[in-house]
Amino acid sequence: MKLQISSGDRQFLLATAAATPDEEVCGLLLGRSGRVETLVPARNVARDSARSFEIDPATLLAAHRTARGEGRQVIGHWHSHPNGRREPSARDAGRASENGQIWLIIAGGDIAAWVPQATGPGPATFQPIAIEVA
Numbered sequence: 001m002k003l004q005i006s007s008g009d010r011q012f013l014l015a016t017a018a019a020t021p022d023e024e025v026c027g028l029l030l031g032r033s034g035r036v037e038t039l040v041p042a043r044n045v046a047r048d049s050a051r052s053f054e055i056d057p058a059t060l061l062a063a064h065r066t067a068r069g070e071g072r073q074v075i076g077h078w079h080s081h082p083n084g085r086r087e088p089s090a091r092d093a094g095r096a097s098e099n100g101q102i103w104l105i106i107a108g109g110d111i112a113a114w115v116p117q118a119t120g121p122g123p124a125t126f127q128p129i130a131i132e133v134a
């Protein structure tokens with residue numbers, strides 16, 4: 001499994017994260033079978049937005065509706081880590097479910113992609129997936 005993203009979209013994510021260095025920025029990935037076609041920025045409505053994120057539910061709903069109407073899917077979401085760590089945080093693991101959604105994390109001037117794996121009770125583990133910039 002890999003994730004394809006255009007270099008323009010990758011640059012957009014890096015610039016968005018760099019413009020808000022003290023808060024996690026977030027949004028959705030629309031596309032088809034492992035290819036990002038559209039980035040949908042969302043407001044981070046988490047109370048502690050410096051260390052966590054919560055995508056604005058209105059944006060989430062609208063994105064699902066748009067995707068469905070166009071025969072596409074919400075294939076995952078992105079968020080930034082101001083602390084520079086590209087690995088999912090303990091908080092991320094506590095919220096992840098094995099639903100095939102891609103977690104794209106922007107940190108330290110680069111991006112990384114992850115997919116939650118099946119686990120027993122307790123926090124999820126994440127499998128890294130390769131990113132192909134094309």
Ligand SMILES: [Zn+2]
Nearest residue numbers: 079088089092
């Ligand atoms: Zn995180």
